[in-house]
Amino acid sequence: MTQTAAAPPAIELVGIDKSFGQVHANRDINLAVAAGSIHGIIGENGAGKSTLMSILYGFYQADRGDILIGGQKTVIRDSAAAIAAGIGMVHQHFMLVENFTVLENVMLGAEGGATLARGTAAAREELKRIEREYGLDVDPDAVIEELPVGRQQRVEILKALFRGAEILILDEPTGVLTPAEADHLFRILKVLKEQGKTVILITHKLREIMAITDTVSVMRRGELVATRRTAETTVEELAELMVGRRVLLRVDKGPAAPREVRLGVENLTVRDGRGVTMVDDVSFAVRAGEIVGIAGVAGNGQSELLEAIAGIRRPASGTITLGGKSVGGLDPAALRRRGLAHVPEDRHHMGLVLPFEENENAILGYHGAPEYCRGPFLSLDAMRRDAKAKIEKYDIRPPNCRLRTANFSGGNQQKIVLAREIERDPDVLIIGQPTRGVDIGAIEFIHRRIVEMRDAGKAILLVSVELDEIRALADRILVMFAGRVVGEERPDCGEQTLGMMMAGVSGGQGASA
């Protein structure tokens, strides 16, 4: 990793080290990012990517090590110092004032005086210039909450450029985008690069790394284990570097053998608390022995659909049947007793009670089952014995059923939920975002378990915003847009077809997001 080029690298990190208590989040990191390049940083959850970027952006101070910006040693105490040093950050969750216009958001913190008039005029000029230069195409007077997510993200980029960023850090930028929006983002990043800006892209999606970066660094357990020229590496090599062993990226599964209908949904309509229709007259069926995937950009009614089926949300109209019998109006506990298991989308707020011990979470929802109780008392012995068995079977780490659940990594937390739901041997399994925030090693394991469930003759409904995951697992794909099922496809159909359906474009026109 020696830098011999004449021009100094845009950013150079030398021996960065950071610990939180006993957690060694960054260990002697050395990294040089060449000016005018797109540099990817990949790694599993907890590998230290976010910590490293937070140090760069001044949220944390490194315990040891130096940051060199354009060859100059720079101390970054806070985000203001980072901005002054020419570093801009686009966060995964946007930091925008929802009911302000684009211009107002961009100016925020740089108003230029007590009265806004002069500052506004100057800012408008500058904004126009930036938009022209980088092809960003955002109306300065549009209100943020009325813009689609992809454009909101462009406002974040504008904000950074407006403040004179030469180095742009993007944290998981495509998580909320449709495939077409993601493509547009990549085009913008390429323009930025041509104009001499330096881009650092943090992601866990290997395909994006291959598509757009010039160089890529892999982090694992706080260490920077490798830096490669993207052209000289492969997806397989990167995955292996991330996990530390060979991983199977493809899901091995035979053809489905669907049998009778286990879960039926007819004319289901669900409204949220404000009366907005989130699921609009949706009908479908899931048969024993098949996986039905629901694709869609987050927020198009998938969550509400899952919650209605699981008995958490009361539908406005329509029927839901389990094994041919109507189960409308039953609560989640009654549905569980009838053989419905639910892996919720949000394990932090639904699937787990984070401060609980692992063994306590391993019975959540089934805590009334006779094997865990003696009269009104919980049988701690039975709970812990059971938890230990699941920990072993699902390779949950650390193997300690008395540990607070919050102290497990995302992948292991997800395994706790999956073990709980799958080991009850349900007839119908509904799963939301099975691998959100889960590292590659665990993804492989989780996918295999889901396919095993299918092969054992279970009916599985799978909701995921990861198109690759849906395509790899599902036997049939339903696409949801604006609360409706807009179409059904086979998993081997083109990604573009699905992408357009997800964006609400029907027919063969190209998406213009």
Next chain:
Amino acid sequence: MSRPFGQLPGWADYVLMPVLNLGVAFGISALVVLFIGESPWEALTTMLDGALGRGEGIGYTLFYATNFIFTGLAVSVAFHCGLFNIGGEGQAYIGGLGAALVALAFDQVLPWWLTAPIAILAAASFGAAWALIPAWLQATRGSHIVITTIMFNFIAAALMVYLLVNVLKVPGAMAPETRTFAAGGQLPKLGWLLELFGLKIGAAPFNVSFLIALVAAFGVWVLIWRTRFGYEIRATGISPSAAIYAGIPYVRLVVVTMLISGGLAGMMALNPVMGDAQRLQVEFVGGAGFVGIAVALMGRSHPLGIVFAAILFGVLYQGGAELAFWIPTISRDMIIVIQGLVILFAGALEHMFRPALVALFARAIPARAG
């Protein structure tokens, strides 16, 4: 990943934090004492000597502590469910009505050990009944339980004054109170317990209620950490959305939890009504319902912590009375200021020093390791 590593080691959380809070409260109290021209050291020794120096003082300290154990437990059970029961005061007041009615009915026919269980049931169910309406409104209508339980404190106070003045008062007597219970309505003192330690109880009203309070504390521990219902209480209190996912019935859970909480508050009345005054008096609760909030906070809603915190507040109450007696310039109001400071730092400002302490530990631990 970006989650702050804001956890303290257990000993710092359970020992260092309370000691630190208490130290600051005493420190500021010392300044107040200094300001009025008295010696803080003398005040402290007078207070500790009055509360813990002799058998009688210890008897009084534990008598007060008994009240606080009950009300502290009441607050903590609701806390575990994410509910803030401010109504301990009113629930205890109404609980006193239940205990007194039983004592008045049976004190001349039954021995105390038969009256007591009936009185416990009556005190608990009267207290629980007083929590029922706020609980129901919270569970089904979302009316905030802090507001409704405060309101019910006032209703309880008005109701009890009406009953004591118009219904329960001894005809011809001046004081708004019931007749004195006969021996069958009195809880015996625990002189023998103090004698085991070579102490004399003197006039202190330390009575069997203390043992009932300890049993209640153990019962709460079993309920919260060993039963299915306690599991549901904790799940709901920590994560209401996860509880709904798990199919835990919210309305039933909130109502039953508040009934238990109100019942514990109601049982507090046994101590002053049947253990001390042997009659029902106006305002016998004397703020113990509110002190219970501070006790529960300081005791981390754990029964063992609550027992210790209750004894600490017992020391403050008894020691404060002695202090006002021996150092006349430190008036009764002064004592209330000192008690208020302890409540402020140990209760309300419980988390004031936490961030700094967490930062300190985060810095200290890698330094030690490296």
